Amino acid sequence: QSVLTQPPSVSGTPGQRVTISCSGSSSNIGSNYVYWYQQLPGTAPKLLICRSDERLSGVPDRFSGSKSGTSASLAINGLRSEDEADYYCAAWDDGLSGSVLFGGGTKLTVL
Amino acid sequence: EVQLVESGGGLVKPGGSLRLSCAASGFTFSTYDMNWVRQVPGKGLEWVSSISSGSHHIYYADSVRGRFTISRDNAKNSLYLQMNSLRAEDTAVYYCARAGGDFVDHRYWGQGTLVTVSS
Numbered sequence: 596q597s598v599l600t601q602p603p604s605v606s607g608t609p610g611q612r613v614t615i616s617c618s619g620s621s622s623n624i625g626s627n628y629v630y631w632y633q634q635l636p637g638t639a640p641k642l643l644i645c646r647s648d649e650r651l652s653g654v655p656d657r658f659s660g661s662k663s664g665t666s667a668s669l670a671i672n673g674l675r676s677e678d679e680a681d682y683y684c685a686a687w688d689d690g691l692s693g694s695v696l697f698g699g700g701t702k703l704t705v706l
Numbered sequence: 707e708v709q710l711v712e713s714g715g716g717l718v719k720p721g722g723s724l725r726l727s728c729a730a731s732g733f734t735f736s737t738y739d740m741n742w743v744r745q746v747p748g749k750g751l752e753w754v755s756s757i758s759s760g761s762h763h764i765y766y767a768d769s770v771r772g773r774f775t776i777s778r779d780n781a782k783n784s785l786y787l788q789m790n791s792l793r794a795e796d797t798a799v800y801y802c803a804r805a806g807g808d809f810v811d812h813r814y815w816g817q818g819t820l821v822t823v824s825s
Contacts, residue, residue, distance in 0.1 A: 627810070630811060630812075634751075639801055639815035639818060640743075640801075640815060642806070642811065642812060642813055645806060645811050683751050685751075685753075685812075692765065693765050694753065694765060695741070695756065695765075695809055695810050697743075697750060697752060697753060699750050700751065
């Protein structure tokens with residue numbers, strides 16, 4: 596069971612805006628950066644957003660990340676069919692021994 | 707071009723051992739932190755372990771601590787994961803990933819290697 600909580604699925608139609616939430620706690624999202632990954636079927640994950648809101652080079656500006664308190668969000672504007680994928684948030688957790696946490700993942704369906 | 711190529715996966719019986727390798731190229735391996743992440747087919751991502759560039763800092767997920775050992779050989783541009791006392795729940799695709807700014811920043815990924823633990 597993931598300590599970072601994401602909705603299992605979200606959906607939208609082409610051109611719409613969708614958001615994917617990621618809820619954590621003070622020991623992870625509350626005190627560290629959040630990262631967002633996209634995983635297309637049959638491929639390795641791809642880093643989209645680093646340090647909570649920095650888009651990696653080559654990532655369309657339709658993708659944006661934000662963080663507030665112990666929650667974070669990934670927003671996708673102007674939804675396109677090729678955005679259909681699984682999305683994961685991740686953060687460092689300042690627990691006893693330190694660890695990387697991934698959210699459970701959100702399946703984005705473009706209707 | 708950054709390339710990460712995992713090897714060493716396969717079928718192993720419960721209680722058995724396996725050693726995964728990750729061959730790195732296209733960057734100065736000795737200056738980057740590295741990670742192992744696994745994924746049960748059809749399920750989500752699970753972080754397994756991280757090692758700093760000079761091997762001074764090592765972290766493990768609770769699910770593998772005491773059974774798995776991460777290591778690296780900077781002279782050989784290689785990352786390793788020694789997996790002992792394997793369980794059925796360790797069955798997954800194992801990815802090696804190169805870190806960017808910190809251990810959560812998995813900037814580059816290999817193609818993964820499948821480990822199946824079954825009798």
